[in-house]
Amino acid sequence: MAKILVVYDSTSGNTEKMAQAVAEGASKVAGIEVLVKKVDQAKVDDLLEVDGVIVGSPCHFGQMSAKMKTFIDESVKYYGKLDGKVGAAFTSFGGSGGSETTLLSIIHALLIHGMIVVGRSGRMHYGSVAVGSPSQESIDSCRDLGFRVANIVSKLAK
Ligand SMILES: Cc1cc2nc3c(=O)[nH]c(=O)nc-3n(C[C@H](O)[C@H](O)[C@H](O)COP(=O)(O)O)c2cc1C
Numbered sequence: 001m002a003k004i005l006v007v008y009d010s011t012s013g014n015t016e017k018m019a020q021a022v023a024e025g026a027s028k029v030a031g032i033e034v035l036v037k038k039v040d041q042a043k044v045d046d047l048l049e050v051d052g053v054i055v056g057s058p059c060h061f062g063q064m065s066a067k068m069k070t071f072i073d074e075s076v077k078y079y080g081k082l083d084g085k086v087g088a089a090f091t092s093f094g095g096s097g098g099s100e101t102t103l104l105s106i107i108h109a110l111l112i113h114g115m116i117v118v119g120r121s122g123r124m125h126y127g128s129v130a131v132g133s134p135s136q137e138s139i140d141s142c143r144d145l146g147f148r149v150a151n152i153v154s155k156l157a158k
Helices: 014-027 044-049 066-078 099-112 136-157
Strands: 002-008 032-038 052-058 086-093 128-131
Touching: 002 014, 002 044, 002 136, 014 032, 014 052, 014 086, 014 128, 014 136, 032 136, 044 066, 052 066, 052 099, 052 136, 066 099, 086 099, 086 136, 099 128, 128 136
Parallel strands: 002 032, 002 052, 052 086, 086 128
Antiparallel strands: none
8 A cells, every 4th residue: 555644743733634634635536644743753764665755844034844854854864765755745834935945845845756746737846834823715725735645656667
């Protein structure tokens, strides 16, 4: 069975709600096992075990959080071994600015690992975004993101 890891950081719970919605969307695709881990509980070794990684972080000064950056930095241990896995990003920000730079900070790391990053032609091109606690539109976008990643993982697994 193909696996997807949703790994996220969240201080006040907003990105956590998004992570649950991303996981719900991914679970809708048959034959996909979805693991959801807060970054404190995740290990970089988990990355080896999955076919897709969806990374969520609150926007901290227009970038991923320090905890998520530490996790990403530790993933250099498996540099060259994550090539061809599917990746995507989501973030919650306060509404002042920096959501897209946060998504791009995550996406840069995924690309450097050689992952296939999932974008979107509709709203929220670079990944799913919420202002604070996710609105219904943001929840729908997160479900869609999870579903899209899971679909691609499923196709690649065949
Ligand atoms: C250290 C720090 C830096 C932040 N930087 C930004 C920022 O650059 N732009 C913004 O709009 N919100 C910023 N925020 C607000 C958070 O992104 C926002 O509250 C988010 O919803 C928190 O998500 P969480 O509940 O998952 O932690 C910052 C918050 C903190 C704690």
